Amino acid sequence: MTEASRLRSRHIVNNIMLGMTGVFTVFIASVLLFILGYLFINGARNLSWNFFTQLPKPTGELGGGMANAIVGSAKILAMATVIGVPIGFLGGVYLAEYGNKSFAFVVRYVTDLLNGVPSIVVGIFAYTLIVMRVKHFSALAGGMALGLMMIPIAVRSTEEFLRNVPNGLREGALALGTPKWRALATVVIPAAKEGIITGIMLNLARVAGETAPLLFTALNNRFWSPGVNQPMSTLPVMIYTYALSPYDDWHQQAWAAGFVLLMLILTINVSARMILARSRYSGGR
Amino acid sequence: MSAQMEAHERSPEHRVPRPAPPVNDHAARNEVQSDPLRADSAPANAAAGPPSAKPAELFGPGVEEKMRATNLNFFYGKSQALYDISIQVPTNHVTAFIGPSGCGKSTFLRTLNRMCDTVKGTRVEGDVRLDGEDIFGLDVTSVRRRVGMVFQRSNPFPKSIFDNVAYGLRVNGGLSRADVAERVERSLVRSALWDEVKHKLHESAYGLSGGQQQRLCIARALAVDPEVLLLDEPCSALDPISTSKIEELLLMLADSCTIVIVTHNMQQAARVSDFTGFFLMGKLVEFARTEQIFQAPARKETEDYVTGRFG
Numbered sequence: 167m168t169e170a171s172r173l174r175s176r177h178i179v180n181n182i183m184l185g186m187t188g189v190f191t192v193f194i195a196s197v198l199l200f201i202l203g204y205l206f207i208n209g210a211r212n213l214s215w216n217f218f219t220q221l222p223k224p225t226g227e228l229g230g231g232m233a234n235a236i237v238g239s240a241k242i243l244a245m246a247t248v249i250g251v252p253i254g255f256l257g258g259v260y261l262a263e264y265g266n267k268s269f270a271f272v273v274r275y276v277t278d279l280l281n282g283v284p285s286i287v288v289g290i291f292a293y294t295l296i297v298m299r300v301k302h303f304s305a306l307a308g309g310m311a312l313g314l315m316m317i318p319i320a321v322r323s324t325e326e327f328l329r330n331v332p333n334g335l336r337e338g339a340l341a342l343g344t345p346k347w348r349a350l351a352t353v354v355i356p357a358a359k360e361g362i363i364t365g366i367m368l369n370l371a372r373v374a375g376e377t378a379p380l381l382f383t384a385l386n387n388r389f390w391s392p393g394v395n396q397p398m399s400t401l402p403v404m405i406y407t408y409a410l411s412p413y414d415d416w417h418q419q420a421w422a423a424g425f426v427l428l429m430l431i432l433t434i435n436v437s438a439r440m441i442l443a444r445s446r447y448s449g450g451r
Numbered sequence: 452m453s454a455q456m457e458a459h460e461r462s463p464e465h466r467v468p469r470p471a472p473p474v475n476d477h478a479a480r481n482e483v484q485s486d487p488l489r490a491d492s493a494p495a496n497a498a499a500g501p502p503s504a505k506p507a508e509l510f511g512p513g514v515e516e517k518m519r520a521t522n523l524n525f526f527y528g529k530s531q532a533l534y535d536i537s538i539q540v541p542t543n544h545v546t547a548f549i550g551p552s553g554c555g556k557s558t559f560l561r562t563l564n565r566m567c568d569t570v571k572g573t574r575v576e577g578d579v580r581l582d583g584e585d586i587f588g589l590d591v592t593s594v595r596r597r598v599g600m601v602f603q604r605s606n607p608f609p610k611s612i613f614d615n616v617a618y619g620l621r622v623n624g625g626l627s628r629a630d631v632a633e634r635v636e637r638s639l640v641r642s643a644l645w646d647e648v649k650h651k652l653h654e655s656a657y658g659l660s661g662g663q664q665q666r667l668c669i670a671r672a673l674a675v676d677p678e679v680l681l682l683d684e685p686c687s688a689l690d691p692i693s694t695s696k697i698e699e700l701l702l703m704l705a706d707s708c709t710i711v712i713v714t715h716n717m718q719q720a721a722r723v724s725d726f727t728g729f730f731l732m733g734k735l736v737e738f739a740r741t742e743q744i745f746q747a748p749a750r751k752e753t754e755d756y757v758t759g760r761f762g
Binding site for chain 1: 564566569592593594595596597599600602604606607608609610618619622623668671672675
């Protein structure tokens with residue numbers, strides 16, 4: 167083969183590969199845009215002010231909204247955060263700042279395994295542990311199931327962002343005679359706080375769409391659910407219930423709910439990224 | 452460079468009479484280990500002087516010992532970084548440690564305030580005393596309050612200028628807001644930064660230039676009134692103007708504070724220090740008055756280093 171033809175075949179291979187990467191990139195992006203667009207067209211069309219303010223109407227009656235599911239989702243996510251984040255945060259601080267080799271390795275490994283547990287298994291777990299014992303579905307059980315799902319990511323993201331804090335800051339604080347816990351609380355954790363908050367928000371956005379664990383725990387409710395001890399309606403479970411129903415107007419409501427849920431998750435995501443962009447020690451993430 | 456090589460390369464014009472060169476590595480190590488003590492005590496003109504001379508003869512009359520390390524060995528895991536370091540640091544003077552990269556001078560500095568404790572898998576053998584007290588027997592936080600440290604890379608906290616300087620004061624507690632403000636001002640004045648920052652005390656410390664950030668770190672260390680201030684190559688990332696400001700500052704501070712500075716820059720050691728220790732491969736080769744180290748070193752390795760023949 168001559169030099170020129172070798173060069174030509176290289177060019178051809180290069181162009182084919184480059185073309186393929188481009189095609190697949192466009193493909194992936196268009197799938198996402200297709201989902202977003204489809205949801206936007208179907209969801210936004212069916213969205214009305216009533217959707218945010220009214221309870222679901224009885225079967226057969228048109229109109230109504232999902233105000234209870236929106237509030238229910240917010241309440242259950244708040245419970246999940248209160249339960250999952252402190253445990254995950256402290257675990258992350260331990261791994262990043264105190265963990266010795268072998269025990270930290272075990273904790274990290276178990277955390278990663280927990281992250282891989284399918285959400286429906288978490289649902290069964292919460293069902294067996296709480297719902298079976300108190301003999302009724304409750305919002306609290308739902309909050310605990312989602313909180314459990316938040317722990318692994320809270321641990322690992324906290325650990326990661328603390329590790330990104332330059333060691334010089336730790337040393338600077340310790341060299342002034344600061345006890346280690348105080349150096350952590352007043353210098354290291356504040357330096358990583360944007361990252362840690364971002365991690366928590368992305369975590370929240372991830373569990374906001376979980377349906378399976380809630381089917382076993384919070385179930386659903388066509389009315390307001392005061393407190394945390396009753397079954398509670400949430401957006402994902404409403405989508406599930408309404409989409410499976412035989413009624414056209416329920417399908418439209420399900421589209422609207424899907425759209426609202428997606429907007430909620432997008433909002434959390436985008437604001438998390440904005441917080442991270444302000445951070446100094448984000449490690450470029 | 453091993454002591455054995457040194458034995459072969461010793462030049463005839465080397466001015467200080469020395470014992471017969473060692474013939475094997477083991478003997479060489481023993482000799483280097485015992486030599487710093489002799490160098491400590493040797494007057495410039497007599498290497499054969501009394502081997503048990505008191506530090507007062509090195510420091511001169513009226514100069515007290517502030518810190519002392521005796522037979523200090525330091526290990527990172529299995530590898531030994533410091534070999535049998537013995538040295539006395541004089542009160543209210545500037546002591547410099549020079550030597551090539553990796554010679555152990557920074558490691559030694561970090562044992563003086565127990566910052567070495569923060570690195571896992573390290574081990575210290577031997578004795579470090581601060582005013583006669585064993586620092587490994589004291590509470591680590593009280594050692595570090597008394598022995599402050601400034602690092603190679605300036606490391607201001609992501610807080611305001613004021614809060615950076617006030618940090619150590621607040622950790623110690625027991626001061627009113629007015630006292631804290633007064634001590635912050637005094638520390639910034641002492642570190643020659645006050646005039647540059649007095650109008651923006653509550654702005655972020657990251658808005659300062661590199662040299663200003665390093666002086667802020669000095670102010671932060673000074674705020675808690677340390678008895679000793681350790682500086683680990685504080686000017687290595689700074690331009691010459693910032694460097695000269697910090698050097699002037701060190702000379703002023705030496706009236707009220709014991710200063711130990713590690714530096715790569717021999718001119719800097721010559722400019723700011725009263726006493727200089729030369730480290731090589733984890734050993735303290737020579738410790739003497741700075742003039743002596745630079746003009747009439749007792750050891751061949753020191754002379755080679757300060758005249759730029761290696762390193």
